[in-house]
Structure formats: C-alpha cells, structure tokens
Amino acid sequence: MTEVSMSVNGRKTSGAVEDRTxxxxxxxxxxxxTGTHVGCDTSQCGACTIHMDGRSVKSCSILAVQADGSEILTIEGLAEGDTLHPVQAAFKEHHGLQCGFCTPGMIxxxxxxIRRHPDGLTEATVREELEGNICRCTGYHNIVKAILAAxxxxGDGRARAA
Incomplete structure (x- = not known):
C-alpha cells in the first residue's frame, strides 16, 4: 500500500492505495x-473526466499514485454551494442531458x-473536442448548444458563428 495525498475539490485528503488503484x-x-462515473475503464467514453492540476483528464487512465500532490476537481466541486457553475446551468437550461450518466464527464x-479557447468556440470545435466523450442518449445537439451558451x-461573446 502507498499513501497518497491530494487536494480534492479544495480539501486536502489522503489515503492508502494499492499501486494499481x-x-x-x-x-x-x-x-x-460518485459523480465521477466509470463507463469503460479504457478511456474511451469520458464519463470519468475530471480536472487534474487545471486540465481535463480521464481518471480511469491515471493511477491514484500518479495524482499524488495534485489538485483534483470533480463534478461535486464545480458548483459554489447551491449556485450551479455556468456550464452546469447551461446543461440544465438547454436540456444537455438525458439519462445523466455521461453528463458529469461532459461538463x-x-x-x-471553454478555458482553453478564450477567443471563442464554434459548433465545429465543440463537436471535435467532444470526440472522446460518448453520449448514447442525446445525439449531442443539446450538449453542443449548452456548451456554446455557457x-x-x-466570456461575454466567447461563442461565435462557424
């Protein structure tokens, strides 16, 4: 067993893990x-997407020991209290979910x-970047609409025409 320590959703945490965890x-x-869903264990579906040190990663492709000392943000840490993050609010407003299984990873x-494209997003860019996140229910139309709205x-105009 190996002891790992990291900040998860702004709180320092630690635990003993097997090296293969x-x-x-x-x-x-x-x-x-449990908002971090495990859909495939092969990093194909994106349901396990979290932020590690400020970047989106698929947590089923990273060992816990590799995250030792990292800042981790999960879907549970995205909202501020009862106030949804703008992406969460846009998914709700634009019906960007159906069964909800893929939703945390998509968000x-x-x-x-959005962070990586400060000059704006197009529908084509959003669709291309979502390639590693699978949704079997919605057909992506409302997901793309929600991301562009968010x-x-x-960003006061980050979404732009194609």
Missing part, C-alpha cells in the same frame, strides 16, 4: 465522490474546453 476508483470508492470536459455566458 485507478484515480477514478480512489475518488469513487475511497472518497465517496468537466466542457469547462476545460461559453457565451462565461
């Missing part, structure tokens, strides 16, 4: 943060996408 399993099973990927809300 995936970060997704540490978050879900050790810390009880975490979207917040990083980018607009967060």
């Amino acid at each position: 995936l970060l997704s399993h540490f978050l879900r099973e050790t810390l009880g943060l 975490m990927a979207a917040t990083d996408m 980018a607009e809300a967060m």
